[in-house]
Amino acid sequence: MRQGLRVLGVAIRTEKAVFAAAVISSGLYGAMTVASAWALGWATENAVLPAFARGETGAGALWISVLLIMATALLKAIGVAGRRILAGILQYRMQARSRRDVTKQYLRLPLAWHHQHPTGQLLSNASADAEAAWAPLAPLPMAVGVIVMLLTAAVAMLVTDPVLALVGFLIFPAIAVLNLVYQRRLSPLATHAQQLRAEVSEIAHESFDGALVVKTLGREDLETERFERRAHELRDANIAVGKVRGLFDPMLEALPTLGVLIVLMVGAVRLSGGAINSGELIQVAYLFTLLAFPIRALGWVLAELPRSVVGWQRVQAVLDATGSMDYGQAGVPGSAPAGLQVSALSYSYGEAEVLHDVTFEVPAGRTVALVGPTGSGKSTLVQTLVRLVDPDKGEVRLDGVDLRDIAYGGIADAVALVPQQTFLFDDSVRGNIALGLDVPDEDVWAALRLAQADGFVAKLPSGLDTKVGERGTSLSGGQRQRIALARAVVRRPRLLILDDATSSVDPQVEAKILYGLRDLNAAATTEEGAASTVVVVAYRLATIALADEVVYLDRGSVVDRGTHLELLGRCPGYRNLVTAYEREEAERAAIAAEEEEEVVA
Numbered sequence: 001m002r003q004g005l006r007v008l009g010v011a012i013r014t015e016k017a018v019f020a021a022a023v024i025s026s027g028l029y030g031a032m033t034v035a036s037a038w039a040l041g042w043a044t045e046n047a048v049l050p051a052f053a054r055g056e057t058g059a060g061a062l063w064i065s066v067l068l069i070m071a072t073a074l075l076k077a078i079g080v081a082g083r084r085i086l087a088g089i090l091q092y093r094m095q096a097r098s099r100r101d102v103t104k105q106y107l108r109l110p111l112a113w114h115h116q117h118p119t120g121q122l123l124s125n126a127s128a129d130a131e132a133a134w135a136p137l138a139p140l141p142m143a144v145g146v147i148v149m150l151l152t153a154a155v156a157m158l159v160t161d162p163v164l165a166l167v168g169f170l171i172f173p174a175i176a177v178l179n180l181v182y183q184r185r186l187s188p189l190a191t192h193a194q195q196l197r198a199e200v201s202e203i204a205h206e207s208f209d210g211a212l213v214v215k216t217l218g219r220e221d222l223e224t225e226r227f228e229r230r231a232h233e234l235r236d237a238n239i240a241v242g243k244v245r246g247l248f249d250p251m252l253e254a255l256p257t258l259g260v261l262i263v264l265m266v267g268a269v270r271l272s273g274g275a276i277n278s279g280e281l282i283q284v285a286y287l288f289t290l291l292a293f294p295i296r297a298l299g300w301v302l303a304e305l306p307r308s309v310v311g312w313q314r315v316q317a318v319l320d321a322t323g324s325m326d327y328g329q330a331g332v333p334g335s336a337p338a339g340l341q342v343s344a345l346s347y348s349y350g351e352a353e354v355l356h357d358v359t360f361e362v363p364a365g366r367t368v369a370l371v372g373p374t375g376s377g378k379s380t381l382v383q384t385l386v387r388l389v390d391p392d393k394g395e396v397r398l399d400g401v402d403l404r405d406i407a408y409g410g411i412a413d414a415v416a417l418v419p420q421q422t423f424l425f426d427d428s429v430r431g432n433i434a435l436g437l438d439v440p441d442e443d444v445w446a447a448l449r450l451a452q453a454d455g456f457v458a459k460l461p462s463g464l465d466t467k468v469g470e471r472g473t474s475l476s477g478g479q480r481q482r483i484a485l486a487r488a489v490v491r492r493p494r495l496l497i498l499d500d501a502t503s504s505v506d507p508q509v510e511a512k513i514l515y516g517l518r519d520l521n522a523a524a525t526t527e528e529g530a531a532s533t534v535v536v537v538a539y540r541l542a543t544i545a546l547a548d549e550v551v552y553l554d555r556g557s558v559v560d561r562g563t564h565l566e567l568l569g570r571c572p573g574y575r576n577l578v579t580a581y582e583r584e585e586a587e588r589a590a591i592a593a594e595e596e597e598e599v600v601a
Contacts, residue, residue, distance in 0.1 A: 026145020
């Protein structure tokens with residue numbers, strides 16, 4: 001209960017004005033509801049009973065009764081409308097604020113944190129948990145506002161007949177006990193249900209993301225079974241929550257009704273004894289029936305509190321997560337190619353060290369190839385070069401400035417990465433290349449030419465305006481990679497990093513791309529453009545041979561560095577690896593030639 005009230009306090013402090021206006025509207029509704037009881041009692045005593053007694057009633061009393069009832073009804077309607085509209089604004093604003101805060105935190109947290117948390121859980125934190133955290137806000141203004149009704153009705157009952165009022169008030173201790181039992185029963189069930197929501201979301205996300213694997217390997221039935229099993233668990237958990245709420249709600253509803261019956265029984269005795277008159281008994285009985293609504297409104301808030309606390313805790317776990325990167329104030333001004341220095345760099349995933357004492361330098365304007373067998377740490381090294389993760393030891397410097405000292409956004413302004421896994425948004429070709437950057441179409445086409453993508457883009461139905469579909473599904477793998485390369489090049493980075501970014505591109509096209517990157521004027525449009533310093537994770541011999549220098553990695557360490565020919569002569573591991581690449585390329589070329597001959601035949 002205390003945790004739930006603290007959560008509600010956060011919303012009240014955040015949206016003071018909206019909450020206050022909603023409570024005032026609800027208070028107006030509560031006051032007018034009580035006033036309608038008084039108006040009904042006045043009309044009964046001054047218009048209805050005299051009519052029964054004398055067979056007629058005065059016009060003045062009748063008009064006053066009508067005006068009183070109509071005025072209270074109108075003000076009550078205004079209170080209802082204001083309460084509902086403002087409560088909705090309060091709830092949806094807080095949900096939107098939580099979603100924004102969670103999303104901003106996701107962007108602040110380093111990639112290492114994301115590696116430890118499933119995507120489905122992160123989606124659930126930003127959607128279902130944020131929604132659950134603020135669910136009690138919808139009935140909260142009404143519950144707070146109708147306290148006015150509760151207090152006003154209680155005072156009116158005490159003034160009318162203290163004995164009947166005290167008899168009716170016996171239901172409040174019963175409500176407190178009922179709520180205590182309810183909270184203790186529901187809280188663990190709600191926690192379990194929220195966790196299962198995240199797991200169902202996680203399984204669905206994995207199945208959608210791995211649709212190609214699922215279909216090509218015929219795993220549809222198994223994936224369906226896996227999802228169905230967890231969905232059934234969620235169903236059972238929600239049913240368990242519903243059962244508890246199903247018992248709580250009718251019991252909460254029944255208590256005021258039981259109180260009315262007791263009040264009527266005691267009131268009938270007091271009426272026969274002459275302690276009260278019939279008008280007072282009707283007024284007290286009606287006032288007590290009104291207590292059912294504020295009690296029910298409070299019950300709605302109390303019913304949502306366990307789920308709200310669980311959602312809030314899951315959201316706060318994200319917002320309180322540590323590991324966000326600290327940034328300095330340094331900049332890396334200029335537009336010329338930047339130099340890169342890596343010194344004694346080490347990095348581990350948990351207990352497994354994947355990079356150890358890595359040291360090398362890339363002079364400004366040069367092209368360096370990172371070569372190594374699978375699992376040698378190339379992609380992890382690339383992540384440290386753009387500060388997706390910070391090394392455990394050592395440092396990475398751009399033009400002599402430690403990446404950790406560069407101001408937020410400074411690295412993205414100077415460095416561009418084209419990763420192994422190409423991602424395109426469900427947007428146009430132009431939108432995927434510019435990605436929010438205000439660049440003219442001439443620069444977009446220049447970047448496409450450098451990426452050897454201008455030809456196929458020009459043939460698309462709407463050119464730059466062609467929608468590429470979700471994840472670029474309307475394009476081939478090589479086309480997607482070239483669009484991603486153009487996206488990096490159009491920003492004219494001082495340092496361009498390619499992590500096996502042309503693996504799906506034809507070798508001849510790849511060679512043209514790399515030659516273009518080395519050309520100082522390749523990125524020029526109407527003005528002179530400068531080339532970038534290039535770091536490329538390379539597998540193909542042709543790509544490696546184009547590099548000014550090669551850094552050979554094995555088991556997370558730099559084994560040797562030098563030109564391609566130098567390493568061929570002195571480094572057996574490098575020679576064996578490159579020879580294997582060369583054999584693989586020859587085999588692919590032979591297979592392609594055979595297929596071409598079969599087509600000609």
